[in-house]
Amino acid sequence: MNFYSLNKIAPNVSFKDAVIRGLAPDKGLYFPESIKPLSKGFFSHIEYFTNEEIAYEVIKQFVGDEIPEKELKKIISKTLTFDFPIVDIEKNVSTLELFHGPTMAFKDVGARFMARCFGYFNKEDKSSKITVLVATSGDTGGAVASGFLGVKGVDVVILYPSGKVSDVQEKQLTTLGKNIKALEVNGTFDDCQAMVKKAFLDKDLISKKNLTSANSINVARWLPQMFYFFIAYKQLKNKRRKVVFSVPSGNFGNICAGVMAQQLGLPVKQFIASTNSNDIVPNYLETGIYTPKPSIQTISNAMDVGDPSNFIRIQEIYKNDDELLKKNVSSYSFTDEETKKAMKKIKKKSGYIADPHGAVGYLGLKKYLKKHKAQGIFLETAHPVKFLDVVEPVLNETIAFPPQILNVINKKKKSIQISKYDELKDFLLKS
Numbered sequence: 001m002n003f004y005s006l007n008k009i010a011p012n013v014s015f016k017d018a019v020i021r022g023l024a025p026d027k028g029l030y031f032p033e034s035i036k037p038l039s040k041g042f043f044s045h046i047e048y049f050t051n052e053e054i055a056y057e058v059i060k061q062f063v064g065d066e067i068p069e070k071e072l073k074k075i076i077s078k079t080l081t082f083d084f085p086i087v088d089i090e091k092n093v094s095t096l097e098l099f100h101g102p103t104m105a106f107k108d109v110g111a112r113f114m115a116r117c118f119g120y121f122n123k124e125d126k127s128s129k130i131t132v133l134v135a136t137s138g139d140t141g142g143a144v145a146s147g148f149l150g151v152k153g154v155d156v157v158i159l160y161p162s163g164k165v166s167d168v169q170e171k172q173l174t175t176l177g178k179n180i181k182a183l184e185v186n187g188t189f190d191d192c193q194a195m196v197k198k199a200f201l202d203k204d205l206i207s208k209k210n211l212t213s214a215n216s217i218n219v220a221r222w223l224p225q226m227f228y229f230f231i232a233y234k235q236l237k238n239k240r241r242k243v244v245f246s247v248p249s250g251n252f253g254n255i256c257a258g259v260m261a262q263q264l265g266l267p268v269k270q271f272i273a274s275t276n277s278n279d280i281v282p283n284y285l286e287t288g289i290y291t292p293k294p295s296i297q298t299i300s301n302a303m304d305v306g307d308p309s310n311f312i313r314i315q316e317i318y319k320n321d322d323e324l325l326k327k328n329v330s331s332y333s334f335t336d337e338e339t340k341k342a343m344k345k346i347k348k349k350s351g352y353i354a355d356p357h358g359a360v361g362y363l364g365l366k367k368y369l370k371k372h373k374a375q376g377i378f379l380e381t382a383h384p385v386k387f388l389d390v391v392e393p394v395l396n397e398t399i400a401f402p403p404q405i406l407n408v409i410n411k412k413k414k415s416i417q418i419s420k421y422d423e424l425k426d427f428l429l430k431s
Contacts, residue, residue, distance in 0.1 A: 001064040003030040015066040019220040022213030037265040046234045055227045075116040084228045086235045089350045095380045096232045104383035105139035111147030114220035122153040132156045134214040135192035138165045138302035142172030144214040145180045159183045159192040168386045175411035184415040190295045216253025225257030242269040246365035246378040248357040249273040250303030252310040271329045274364025276300045279333035299336045299390045300356040334363045355384040
């Protein structure tokens with residue numbers, strides 16, 4: 001399996017090279033050259049497969065022979081060490097909980113898979129040290145920090161917007177030490193992401209440092225997110241009823257993985273990209289005009305993205321056919337006030353405590369179900385404890401710290417403050 005750049009100028013590369021490079025030399029995201037659907041027999045017998053067996057069938061065509069079967073299965077086994085339960089909320093509405101991993105966010109799957117791929121590739125080639133450079137709007141940083149902690153031959157540098165991530169999120173990416181460094185940026189997530197992209201294009205820098213990314217632009221972070229859509233389907237009691245997934249969407253890597261799962265044959269009627277006030281994609285689907293803009297700070301901060309990187313991959317999947325895209329993907333945006341009301345409604349109707357991102361997913365699903373019949377699943381992408389400053393006052397509820405959070409909450413934060421790209425470059429060259 002080769003991967004090509006979506007800018008169509010750079011040469012095609014192997015899975016290994018796509019993972020290590022992160023971004024193509026022509027600034028494009030990598031995309032697999034082919035997508036082969038899985039057999040109908042796989043889906044008709046899916047409940048008889050373990051989660052690890054499902055994941056192997058899903059990912060193997062994209063990895064090809066870059067990682068031997070035995071090693072790939074070992075990587076998957078070490079990635080999927082926690083559950084992905086479906087919880088019923090109300091009639092035709094359930095949630096898929098993706099927060100049972102070490103950092104209590106859906107990004108644990110991609111980060112753990114990617115870190116272990118790096119670990120394997122580094123065992124094969126010990127000649128050079130890699131620096132993983134990543135921007136985070138909240139959960140990516142913690143998941144990447146946890147996934148790469150102690151991986152030999154890899155340094156991790158995380159950029160996050162000062163004052164715009166929750167206390168728990170900040171502790172998860174600033175307290176681990178070892179090969180993990182946190183840079184606190186005076187700006188927004190978009191500023192962090194712009195610095196990271198600039199670093200990858202800085203010829204002087206990349207001639208001296210071996211840089212790669214652990215954001216969902218990296219294929220090893222993005223593709224494993226397909227796993228839990230298949231695992232959710234496995235759990236459905238009635239597989240003949242049409243299923244709809246509502247995905248809280250910021251950088252659009254998660255919903256893009258879902259669309260890839262659909263291309264592999266997963267029988268999904270519709271995907272709903274549910275966003276907060278950062279409504280670039282809903283506006284595009286309504287007007288046909290894609291207009292990136294500065295991100296707006298909201299209570300669902302992990303989705304505060306003004307120019308979602310992965311949307312171009314969704315367009316590629318549908319061959320840039322907007323009508324085909326809209327046939328499979330709907331997108332709605334919601335305000336903070338609507339999100340708070342949804343959190344209260346979910347709690348009152350079912351007793352379930354949703355985080356603000358999950359509440360946005362719930363709102364998108366409910367809006368879709370007003371006009372369509374289906375069994376709906378919204379993704380609960382992070383544990384509510386990660387957003388205590390929002391959840392507790394909105395629901396008037398005290399949330400106990402799970403063990404994963406107790407491990408970091410009282411540790412001392414260590415970060416380096418920066419404001420501009422030159423400071424990032426200077427840090428990377430000296431580190």
